[in-house]
Amino acid sequence: MEDIVLKLAVIGAAGIAAQWFAWRLQLPAIVLLLAAGFIAGPATGFLDPATDFGDIYRPMVSIAVAIILFEGGLTLNFSEIRETSKAVRRIIMYAGPMVWGMGALAAHYIGGLSWPTAIVLGAILVVTGPTVIMPLLRQAQLDARPASLLRWEAIVNDPIGALFAVVAFEIILVYVGLHAADNLPLLFLSGFGLAIGAGWASAKFIVWTFVRGHVPEYLKAPVLLSSVVAVYALTNMVLEESGLLTVTIMGVVLANSRIASLTDMRRFKETITTLLVSGVFIILTASLSMDDIRSLDLGAALFVAVLLLVIRPVAIMLATIKSGATIQERILTSWIAPRGVVAVAVSGLFGTLLADAGVEDAGRMVAFTFAVVVTTIVLHGFTLKPLAAFLNLKKASKPGILLVGGSRWSTALAAKLKEADVPVMLADQNWNHLAEARLGSIPVYFGEVLSESAHHAIDPKRFSSLIATSDNDAYNALVCTDFGPELGRNHVFQIGRIDEKARQSLNFTLGGRPLTKEPVSFLDLREKLLAGWTFQLTRLTDEFGWKAYADSRPAGAIILLWIKPSGALVFAATAAGTPGANDRILGFALPKDDARAEAASQTARKAEATAAIKTAEGNDSVTIDETKGKTK
Template sequence: MHDIGLKIALIGVMGMGAQWLAWRLRLPAIVLLLIAGMVAGPATGFINPEMDFGEIYRPLVSLAVAIILFEGGLTLNFKEISETSTAVRRIILIAGPLVWVMTALSAHYVGGLTWPTAIVLGAILVVTGPTVITPLLRQAQLASRPASLLKWEAIVNDPIGALFAVVAFEVILVFLGLHQGGSLAYVVVAAFVVAVAGGFAAAKLIQWAFVRGYVPEFLKAPILLAAVLLAYALTNLVLEEAGLLTVTVMGIVLANTRIASLAEMRRFKETITVFLVSGIFILLTASLTIEDFRSLDWRAALFVASLLFVVRPLAIMIATTGSGATMPERILTSWIAPRGVVAVAVSGLFGAALEEAGIIDADRMVAFTFAVVVTTIVLHGFTLGPLASLLKLKSSEKPGLLIVGGPRWAIDLAKKLKSVEVPVMIADPNWNHIAEARLADIPVFFGDILSEEAHHTIDPKRFSNLIAVTDNDAYNSLVCTDFAPELGRSHVFQLGRGGDQPKRMSLNFTLGGRPLTKDGLEFRALRERHWQGWTFQATRLTEAFDYNAYLESRSEDAIVLLWVKPSGAMVFASDAANTPAIDDRIISFTPAKDHLGERNGSAKKSKEKSTSPAEPE
């Protein structure tokens, strides 16, 4: 089968299928992508990237890696690194070179590789893949400090490791007599300056053009993508792979600028990156051959073991001494270092170049790199969560509820949720609205939830759901629309918009979130009922007091708002496909007569010594 269009389509289908399956099974996506690549390449021979794509294969991979690193840079904000800046700096400046040297020594003396191949391989394996770290951090739910440490190291070290490999390769060519040594230092320094200064200048130019309105909204994301590719290619004219540093600098600079449409562009880049990572991993894995696997012997296994248990831990422990990082954070960082797309792509590039230069074992570089990638992805992917729990580095809070708006009834709801151990936070720019919440020891954010400060202060991963309950329907819709991409459209809720509004006053159905109540109650209706004495009740269902019995014990006016599963997950009644089950805790908004009726009913049944329904908690 030689239809290249069909092969490209199947690569996309396999990549997205692996990502979806990983999401459903809560597995590291890269593991399933590797399996897909093995099946498509070495196992069946269906895809042979070198033969199928010819000369454009390597440039396409390089451009894809550039986009991936740029998107990683877009996620780095300087405010996030305030607590770990010293440790990150030392890991990059001290641990990086140490890993390079020790990995090269291990590759030569343990792995049996020649010095040229060992030196370049050591430089390549300095990197830790952001394409692997990011989904792992999302699943592991680490505390902010260790998560920031691993994320910054992964993204910043990727281009640095590629530049190390470039320098090592150029030095080797000088020793082989293929390059002049006199101009090498000049070229390397010039490339570094061009990469950093060029990335900064390109980012500032984009910021100026976007802020001044010289680029229309619908062209901003495409122009940004084209600018990234151009900056990468131009820098590579000075020194091969120096463009990776350029695009990373571009991403970091843009992430710390005030561009109104940056959030939309970041989501666009995330979509492209997920697709590119999936496809590139499958292609790179499919490029392996049976001979590559046969080149891996017991010495290769010892080399991988030395990298995991000696090189990385020793380098991190030395670099982070006195950095302010705690011992648990240092232990976690010394173990977690999965390699990803950049390591494989760069090893393929320099392996082929060294082979052309006459290095006899250069073809083994890709196999050694893949051995490290597969081992680290599997081991680190499945041990990050348990190790973080053992070291007590996981976020102490389970995902909770973010309430935007501070009316009195919402504060009562927050109190009730807190009583059943559901984490909750109230955000409101009116100090009087949140004063009562502060007295009840409920976490609050004093300010606008849409502000830049809120973006850096409030971690959306702490919350599984959001409800917008201000008295402004349009603002509620704006909040839900803004948070929907982060939390998911099915996890943002708002008060009723008023179904009897004229068309000119109603918002488009694509804006906003799900209705908070089945009847679509508005702000005024909930406020008036609260004034009339309605309160929130939490009731746990039992085998003797199931959901039907619960409904019979309430008046028809009572509103079942949500229920909390034993795992802590929240299910909102207005969007539920099923009814509450045994041990679920129902949060309801009920009239005063319901409370009295339930207490009297419970007392009567208690006197009769029969099984009674659960009391309100």
């Protein structure tokens, strides 16, 4: 008993450690998870999942895969697929069967596998792993269209590929005489129909119970999780692995329903999925034996090469003809198809079932699948970003600014930054604070930027800097503290006057840099804006340099930042030097005419004050003289 507990602890610790190192090193997490599983299993023999966990090994992995697919379905929103829906449908309906057929032929004639193993392997390799593609998409920063295409294909294709494997396995059982051929079409259609119907109906029932208040808030996430497992198990009783399609459809329906607490539940599911993905990859990799690895010969290497370089590109290019996808999107999709946890899990399941049915080389199917998984993860993980850049499918990489806190001052700043062609977004929890920005077509985020969902929706990597501009200094410091590790502490700024003693009592990692060299409070900035101060963008030249610009500024003008010709942003508060020719300086000051008028007004007021003082002094002297005269 203690041995099993120790092994579970090692799996959990190794999985989270791999995830953390992947985050720090900016590597695909699955690569490190596979390495951890190999060390724990084939290399050292510490883990032997089939022996260690016994009869619960396969059900445990199957339930974990179902939960992972359900969470993937929760990320699919129909509004994201409008422009790519035709291409996605064709990839699933046409490219999938083509990959299955050509993959089976290649596995038999090139890989040397028997027909039963080759047919099931071809079906399994239809899938593309969402557990791999999602982190890759976040790192690559693709445009919305190709990112949507790859994400939808990965999540929808996983259960479809598993069902293809079920059909292939049933055909093999009919071929060897273990099942009757008459029942096969009815079994498949009933299982497929039940999966779709059960997924839709269960999701609608959950929505109804949640909206009507039949489930308390603290029980919603547990009810959802247990419902996923129950629905998966029930549909699997009709047709093996049809439950994967059921839970995927269940997740998609829930993702497109308006449930107020869905964000909190999605956050809970993300946490569970991270743990499950980490554990499942380590367990499945550890289940490999050295004999399986040694079975990978030249034929296996040629099979993987043909699958990646011929089968997938041909299937995608043919299926997406006149689909609305551009040639660049089709080329990217034809290359990027990493396999993940579902392919490994399903191959392990059917490898065991085929071995039980008397297929001698069924064990080699797992090794072939692992070879495809490792190769695709490494190649696609390190080529997606440069290929997307080459095909011009990446988002604009110009440094942008995230403004937190909607006000007239921050809205005016956002408008000037947008005018300067600097990517900008204004975020606030108050919808009314964003009204002026929305009217000015400034990108906004309505919600709490400190929430987990905001970090996914906003994608901090789109921005190089953050400015916290709310009227609450403590909240500004909290926002800068939260975003500091992602953007870098030299790139998070806040407005507000901070007492020096209070600053010294705080940890140096709290808060952000002052936006201005002399800290200015929210109220001061608001008053200046109401007094007529504006944001001004000025380009320096060889003739009109920094000294001439500084001399031309009105008294009290605030220099915020300057924009280099490359688009890089330099904040004045932290700048080591001064701006040069062709730099554009963003300042906040009174317009020149208003400044002259203000200066003249101040001069007049001073003159009046001086005259009044002199008059008062003259009156005092006269009074004294009169007093002296009377005394005399």
